[in-house]
Amino acid sequence: MALLEIKNATKAFGGLKANEDVTFDVEAGSIVGVVGPNGAGKTTLFNSISRTHDLTSGQIIFDGKDITKYKAYQACAHGMGRTYQIPQALEDMTVLENITVGALLKHSKVFDAMEKAKEVSEFCGLTELNGKLASGLNVMQKKRLEIARALAGEPKILLLDETMAGLNGVERDEAIELIRRINKSGVTILMIEHVMKVVMSVSDKVVVIVSGKKLMEGSPEEVTTHPEVINAYLGGGHNAGR
Amino acid sequence: MRLKSVLASEKGFVRQVVIVMVILALIPAISRGEFFVSTLCLSVIWAIMGIGWNVIGGYAGQVSNGHAMFFAVGAYVGAWGLKAFHMTPWITMWIGAALCMLLAFIVGWPLLRLRGHYFAISTMAIVECVRIICTNWDLIGGATGVSFFEKEMSPFYTLQFQNRVPFYYICLAFMLAFIIISRVIQQSKFGYYCRAIKANQDSAESAGVNSTSYKRWAYMISAAIVGIGGALYAQYIQYIDPVSLLPLSNSMLIVLIVVMGGIGTIWGPVLGAFIMTFINQYARALFNQLSGLNLFIYGVLCLIIVLFLPKGLISIFTNDKVKGVFKKNKESGKEAE
Amino acid sequence: MFLQVLYEGLTMGTIYALLAMGIALVWGVMNILSFSQGEFMMVAMYITFFINLATGWDPLAAMPIVIVTMFLFGILIYRTIIARALKGPVLSQRLVTFALGMVLTNGMILLAGGQTKSVPDKLISGTISLGSVAISKEKMVLVVTSIVVTGLLFWFMNRTKMGKAIRATSQDKEAAGLVGINTQTAYMIAFGISAAIAGAGGCAMTYSYYFMPNIGTNFMIFGFIAVCLGGFGSIGGAFIGGMIMGIIDLFTGTYLSVSYKYMAVSVIFLLIVTFKPKGLFGR
Numbered sequence: 001m002a003l004l005e006i007k008n009a010t011k012a013f014g015g016l017k018a019n020e021d022v023t024f025d026v027e028a029g030s031i032v033g034v035v036g037p038n039g040a041g042k043t044t045l046f047n048s049i050s051r052t053h054d055l056t057s058g059q060i061i062f063d064g065k066d067i068t069k070y071k072a073y074q075a076c077a078h079g080m081g082r083t084y085q086i087p088q089a090l091e092d093m094t095v096l097e098n099i100t101v102g103a104l105l106k107h108s109k110v111f112d113a114m115e116k117a118k119e120v121s122e123f124c125g126l127t128e129l130n131g132k133l134a135s136g137l138n139v140m141q142k143k144r145l146e147i148a149r150a151l152a153g154e155p156k157i158l159l160l161d162e163t164m165a166g167l168n169g170v171e172r173d174e175a176i177e178l179i180r181r182i183n184k185s186g187v188t189i190l191m192i193e194h195v196m197k198v199v200m201s202v203s204d205k206v207v208v209i210v211s212g213k214k215l216m217e218g219s220p221e222e223v224t225t226h227p228e229v230i231n232a233y234l235g236g237g238h239n240a241g242r
Numbered sequence: 243m244r245l246k247s248v249l250a251s252e253k254g255f256v257r258q259v260v261i262v263m264v265i266l267a268l269i270p271a272i273s274r275g276e277f278f279v280s281t282l283c284l285s286v287i288w289a290i291m292g293i294g295w296n297v298i299g300g301y302a303g304q305v306s307n308g309h310a311m312f313f314a315v316g317a318y319v320g321a322w323g324l325k326a327f328h329m330t331p332w333i334t335m336w337i338g339a340a341l342c343m344l345l346a347f348i349v350g351w352p353l354l355r356l357r358g359h360y361f362a363i364s365t366m367a368i369v370e371c372v373r374i375i376c377t378n379w380d381l382i383g384g385a386t387g388v389s390f391f392e393k394e395m396s397p398f399y400t401l402q403f404q405n406r407v408p409f410y411y412i413c414l415a416f417m418l419a420f421i422i423i424s425r426v427i428q429q430s431k432f433g434y435y436c437r438a439i440k441a442n443q444d445s446a447e448s449a450g451v452n453s454t455s456y457k458r459w460a461y462m463i464s465a466a467i468v469g470i471g472g473a474l475y476a477q478y479i480q481y482i483d484p485v486s487l488l489p490l491s492n493s494m495l496i497v498l499i500v501v502m503g504g505i506g507t508i509w510g511p512v513l514g515a516f517i518m519t520f521i522n523q524y525a526r527a528l529f530n531q532l533s534g535l536n537l538f539i540y541g542v543l544c545l546i547i548v549l550f551l552p553k554g555l556i557s558i559f560t561n562d563k564v565k566g567v568f569k570k571n572k573e574s575g576k577e578a579e
Numbered sequence: 580m581f582l583q584v585l586y587e588g589l590t591m592g593t594i595y596a597l598l599a600m601g602i603a604l605v606w607g608v609m610n611i612l613s614f615s616q617g618e619f620m621m622v623a624m625y626i627t628f629f630i631n632l633a634t635g636w637d638p639l640a641a642m643p644i645v646i647v648t649m650f651l652f653g654i655l656i657y658r659t660i661i662a663r664a665l666k667g668p669v670l671s672q673r674l675v676t677f678a679l680g681m682v683l684t685n686g687m688i689l690l691a692g693g694q695t696k697s698v699p700d701k702l703i704s705g706t707i708s709l710g711s712v713a714i715s716k717e718k719m720v721l722v723v724t725s726i727v728v729t730g731l732l733f734w735f736m737n738r739t740k741m742g743k744a745i746r747a748t749s750q751d752k753e754a755a756g757l758v759g760i761n762t763q764t765a766y767m768i769a770f771g772i773s774a775a776i777a778g779a780g781g782c783a784m785t786y787s788y789y790f791m792p793n794i795g796t797n798f799m800i801f802g803f804i805a806v807c808l809g810g811f812g813s814i815g816g817a818f819i820g821g822m823i824m825g826i827i828d829l830f831t832g833t834y835l836s837v838s839y840k841y842m843a844v845s846v847i848f849l850l851i852v853t854f855k856p857k858g859l860f861g862r
Contacts, residue, residue, distance in 0.1 A: 101451070501670060
């Protein structure tokens with residue numbers, strides 16, 4: 001059974017439809033990539049799934065529950081972790097405290113949560129930064145921190161919004177390696193990525209979104225050879241808000 | 243067993259509490275002058291209010307400019323409890339605190355959804371409403387207020403003392419309790435979640451924080467503590483009216499005290515309250531023929547502290563930079579700037 | 580009766596509008612909730628008063644001087660205090676303006692005493708009768724001043740290079756900096772203009788009102804409310820918000836009860852932010 005099912009998701013801002021009738025499944029244990037040109041509505045879709053805002057119509061089923069009307073914190077409590085395209089670290093808190101906030105979801109004693117946070121921090125390669133204020137981190141470190149904070153809540157699924165954007169080659173390889181390790185530890189991953197190459201190398205399945213609609217889904221090979229996808233990327237002129 | 247392990251992990255805090263409390267307890271030994279002790283009492287009461295405000299304003303980052311409302315509710319309940327029903331403030335203060343929590347719950351429902359300046363302005367508007375109600379409600383004293391000095395009963399029943407030294411110790415005990423509560427909050431899941439909300443509400447939500455609920459609880463706890471402060475103040479001053487309890491400046495002074503002491507810290511509100519109350523009281527006594535000079539000085543001091551020590555006076559003690567400079571000085575005088 | 584109240588309400592509204600526009604400008608451009616705006620108005624009243632005392636000039640004649648003085652005063656405050664506060668946390672910025680208000684009020688008490696003052700022998704006085712409505716000429720000065728100031732402000736913000744720079748800065752500081760706008764200057768000028776608006780308003784108010792050093796604090800919260808009603812940061816919205824406030828103020832004061840009129844304003848405001856958290860005209 002699929003862990004996450006998106007059914008006919010439509011999101012309109014005023015008259016503008018940022019997502020229209022998007023349907024796809026995410027199998028438990030898999031890595032699914034969502035790709036599409038800038039402004040295709042990927043982040044809007046993510047925000048709908050993570051319950052940052054409400055869908056205009058459609059349904060989201062997660063782990064057997066209809067979470068369409070959930071609030072963001074409820075979705076999180078139900079096992080959904082997410083990161084942001086522009087990292088939203090808790091700037092005035094240290095790295096370890098940031099991760100601890102995430103860990104408090106499952107460990108209500110601060111001491112236990114902090115132990116868990118230390119583990120996660122090590123897993124994500126952040127141990128050396130534990131005592132540093134989040135505001136002092138660079139973008140790559142902040143992105144890692146967001147992943148760590150989400151992981152600390154022991155999610156069933158992790159939603160990654162453009163984790164690779166702005167990273168150089170070496171950093172990108174490290175990030176890919178981290179994503180693989182997270183997936184191996186049993187966490188399903190749904191990721192948005194603008195950089196096609198990255199998604200193709202890690203994903204089990206790719207969903208292509210263009211102008212707010214699902215163009216197609218399939219294995220990375222199927223997607224890259226599909227003429228319409230190539231056309232959409234090269235043309236790139238279809239903008240439908242974000 | 244558990245207490246032991248908690249005390250062990252809180253060694254630093256326990257040491258601070260012991261030092262500060264011993265110092266504060268010994269201060270009346272220096273002078274038992276009436277004015278001096280009164281100023282001490284007032285400082286502790288302001289400290290309590292600062293600690294209360296700090297829970298919502300400092301920890302959760304929701305800057306209320308309307309805490310005079312809870313201050314007044316606590317004071318009115320205490321005053322009328324004694325005057326009309328001969329009830330001891332030892333009981334009425336908890337009624338007042340409960341009423342404050344209820345009020346915070348009701349008011350917080352629409353207000354806590356607002357952010358930034360809007361929240362601040364709305365809290366001001368609520369206090370304005372309360373002020374007008376109190377001014378026009380003759381049953382509770384209207385604009386003339388309530389005078390409720392009780393000579394017949396024991397001062398330990400009424401909390402109204404001729405010699406204020408015992409009152410000072412009572413207030414100090416309350417302050418100690420609230421300091422400990424403040425610390426517990428700061429170190430708990432609740433405190434972490436509040437800080438997360440303060441840092442970035444949306445981000446906190448997606449990390450599983452029910453921000454509405456946590457903000458509401460912070461607001462209610464904050465209101466209750468300030469309500470107790472109001473109850474103590476009422477017995478201290480023995481006369482209350484809307485003009486002295488509910489002007490905008492009272493709400494702002496609570497904020498000022500915390501910010502000048504050190505917002506979001508345990509000891510900041512205490513430090514701010516003592517320093518600013520002493521300056522204000524003594525400046526007023528010293529320049530009583532030059533009206534306006536005391537508040538002028540107070541204002542200038544606030545400007546200087548807020549501008550040059552944005553983290554408050556407490557940062558003089560905790561700032562790593564300052565500490566670092568001192569250390570460097572010791573190690574090699576040349577390296578220091 | 581109704582028309583009379585409407586006229587008085589609009590007059591009152593122009594005061595709120597002048598106050599609110601100054602607040603809205605500072606709020607919109609540098610995101611500071613300025614508690615000292617009412618005190619700026621108070622200072623302007625006293626400058627007018629002192630000019631009148633020294634030279635016998637009518638407030639109308641003194642107005643250009645007051646406006647320029649207040650503009651320079653605003654720049655001075657910005658350079659010495661606000662610019663520094665902007666580097667700190669948002670709450671500090673708000674408290675700095677509150678402390679500044681305290682300093683100005685009490686400084687004025689030291690300088691001029693706490694008693695009420697007024698400017699004697701105004702050039703324009705008396706009333707015009709229009710049917711059942713008696714229009715006070717003194718208050719007309721206030722209305723005309725407010726309209727002229729609002730007009731000039733709109734012209735400045737929409738037509739001049741500096742005005743456009745200020746608007747760009749208020750929308751996106753970083754982007755404005757990237758296209759070559761000196762945001763520091765834009766901030767400074769905006770703060771100066773906000774003080775100058777208070778200058779015009781305070782000067783005109785001496786025409787029909789008594790004043791004392793703590794007059795500003797009474798107004799403050801209603802200035803804020805007017806800004807919120809209009810939707811924050813928008814000057815046009817602040818003007819309309821101010822007018823609405825004036826009308827609510829006078830109508831509840833006349834037809835319901837004077838003692839509850841400010842409460843009516845507050846309650847209406849609270850209801851609006853409860854159901855429309857971004858203000859009446861906010862996006």
